[in-house]
Amino acid sequence: MSHTKNQREDGMLSKDQTESPLIDDGNCGGGAAGGVVLKKGPWTSAEDAILIDYVKKHGEGNWNAVQKHSGLFRCGKSCRLRWANHLRPNLKKGAFTQEEEQLIIELHAKMGNKWARMAAYLPGRTDNEIKNYWNTRIKRRQRAGLPLYPPEVSLQALQESHSTSAVNGGGKAPHDILQNNSYEIPDVIFDSLKANQNVLPYVPELPVMSASSMLMKGLGSSQYCSFMRPTIHCQKHLQESPAFFPGYTGAVKDECPLFEQFQDDMSDKAARSFRWSFSIEPDPAMETSQSFGVFPGSHALSKGNFSASEPALEAVKLELPSLQYPETELGNWGTLSCPPTLLESVDVFIQSPPPTSRVESDSLSPRNSGLLDALLHEAKTLSSAKNHASDKSSNSSTPVDIAESSNFNICETEWENRGEPLSPMGHSATSLFSECISASGSSLDERPPAETFTESHVKSEAADHVLTPEIQKEAPIRLDGRCPDTLLASNWLEQGSGYDKDQTIMTDAIATLLGDDLSSDMAAGTSISSQAWGLDSCAWNNIPAVCQMSELP
DNA sequence: AATAGAGGCAACCGCGAGTTC
DNA sequence: CGAACTCGCGGTTGCCTCTAT
The missing domain is CATH 1.10.10.60 (Homeodomain-like)
Incomplete structure (x- = not known):
């Protein structure tokens, strides 16, 4: 021819x-x-x-x-x-089925952009097809301000990966991970995945990586890190606290069909609200990344799928190791109460990178909300400190004790606190979850004690505090007035008082889901945003991001 | 109904990693 | 050991289709 x-x-x-x-x-x-x-x-x-x-x-x-x-x-x-x-024969044509989509999401959460591997789990589907689907999905979710991953997927990935790391690599020092650049995600098999395909055609042998390192990766992720800062920590804790979301596996949707949508919806609200809240000095050039909590200096940003939004920041040139915080984070977070000594904990390691990994930073990038970084870090720091404190205190500490020692505690069984709004900017979901972690974390029971992180012991103390997805939605939030940024969103927060009304509000918010009326969101989505912060936001940070980091040298 | 814009998809490119010789 | 080859992936491009105006 x-x-x-x-x-x-x-x-x-x-x-x-x-x-x-x-x-x-x-x-x-x-x-x-x-x-x-x-x-x-x-x-x-x-x-x-x-x-x-x-x-x-x-x-x-x-x-x-x-x-x-x-x-x-x-x-x-x-x-x-x-x-x-x-x-080639047996190629499937047409749109992905729901099952396939779910599988892709889970696989991506597990593998990252390993399209070929993912394709192995999807008979008849090609890597390119999956990639296109995923890229399209990213765009869609990004546009809608939705988390890239359903919470259950994120949590499942984190949870299982953490379990894996606990078993296989619990003794591996974070530094090793860093230095080895073994940024591959641990071999995680999702329950739903297993359910869908009893026999996985391929189970990649991925280097063991601690959940912590994964989280670190997540921190560097761009395409998945919507609200990452505040949620990274949350994820970690959540992962360490399976009880937090009992039955929270990849099949959660089956059990609670509306949950994902709700999550998406909520995240959308949250995204909008958050975007709005942080649009103090909007920078069109960074709108996308900013809106999604992308780390301007994130290495992953250049390796992720947001090529078009790759920030032209010095941080990028620094070629920070994936597990390092961008300068914008470190420089500022360093001002927060996060003593280097906390490095003894892996968790702390995540929250507070070693000095050597820190990069000189003039200041928060104007394109970066800055507050977000600081908040997340602060939340992490606080959480870490608390965890340590709790750890030192006693293993018999009750959830109440933990709660009392915390500024936030959404895990309280007492729900009268619902009325207390949560600011994504205040201590935000990060702290919120940090506390939750402290009050949950039964997953630790499944791990060999010796392989359990220090903070894990603390978390296991309140294993009985189970937070179901439903509870998540209603997770009460406390406003930590100590945080300056809390004031920033005070107006927004003030609207969130009275959780009883939140149900209605939430309903309204859902009804107006995806609406562009931010004002409306602010008025009706306060609690939702808050909650979304603690949930959907997690979905964005996620592991996949972590996977992205595996691409780093 | 016509048009512009957005979104989706197929295909390509460049690069790197792995394998083979 | 190095070159050649193959494969996989991220990123990009261009065309088609859909949708809003």
Whole structure:
């Protein structure tokens, strides 16, 4: 077939299809295959037939030989892609089913952008298809301000990964992880995944990575880190506190169909509210990343899927290790009460990177909310300090004790505190969850004590404080007036008083979900936002981000 | 109904990693 | 050990389709 024929047949060819003929060098990047000009652009049915015939005769592989032996004017790479993505047998066509979507989400949470691996779990689906789906999903979620991952997925991933790390790598020092750059996510098999496919075709052998390191990765993630700062900690704690969300597995949706949507909705609200709250000095150039809590200096940002939003910040040039906080974080967070001594805890390690990992920072990037960074860090620090304090105190500490020692405690069984608003900017979900962690964390019971983080002991103290998804929604929040940023959102917070009304408010908020009326959101979504902060936000930070970090050198 | 814009998808490119020779 | 080859991935491009105006 000739270019002319192809053009006629397709009726469309990329502009460079004829103007920039490919010369096969084995990589479709130039060069010549015997001086043959190779075609680019859409494949024609004739070409497909040729390729199919060739593969039938010679089998897959050795794609560069296709052009030589079949008469196709396509480079081997193009042939491989065409075959793999469109011609090979048993390919599924059409939109992803709900089950597939769920699986992809879970797989991505587990593997990150390992499309080929993910495709292995999705018979008939291609890596490119999955990638496109995911990228599309990212865009959609981003637009809608929704968390990339349903909370259950995030939590499940964290929980299981943590369990794995506890068993396999509990003794591995965070520094080792850092230095080895073993940023792969531990092998996590989601329950739902297992349910969907009793026999996984492929279980990657991934380097063991502690949940902490994962979280660190998450911190550096961009595409998934909506509200990451405040939630990273939450996730960690949540992960360490399976009891926090009993039955909170990948199959949670089955049990609570509305939960995910609710989460999404809430997160949307939260995202909007949060975006609004932090749009003090909006920077159009950073709108996207900012809105999603992207770390301007995040290394992952350049490695993530937000290429278009890659920040041109010095931090990026610093090539910070994935587990390091961007300068914007460290420099400012360092001012918070986070004694270096806390590094003894992995958790602390996450919350407070070692000095060596800190980078000089002039200040918070104007594009960065700054407050978000500071808040998260503060929350982490506080949480960490509390955890340590609790750890030192007694293992018999009751949840109440913990609660009393905390500024926040959404895990209180007493729900009269519902009325207390939570500020994403105040101690926010981070602290909120930090406290929760302190009051939960039964997961620790499943871990060998010796492999349990210090704080884990503390968390296990209140294993009986189970926070169901439903409770999550209603997680009461306390406003920590100590935090300056709390004041920043005071107005917003003030609207959240009276949780009883929140039910109605929430309903209204849901009804107006995705609405652009921020004012309305502020008025009706206070509690929702708060709650979303503590939940959906988690979804954004997530592991996948972590996975992204695995791409780092 | 026409048009512009947004979104989705297929395909490509460049690069890096892994494998083979 | 190094080159060649293959594969996978992130990012991008361009076209088609859909939707809002």
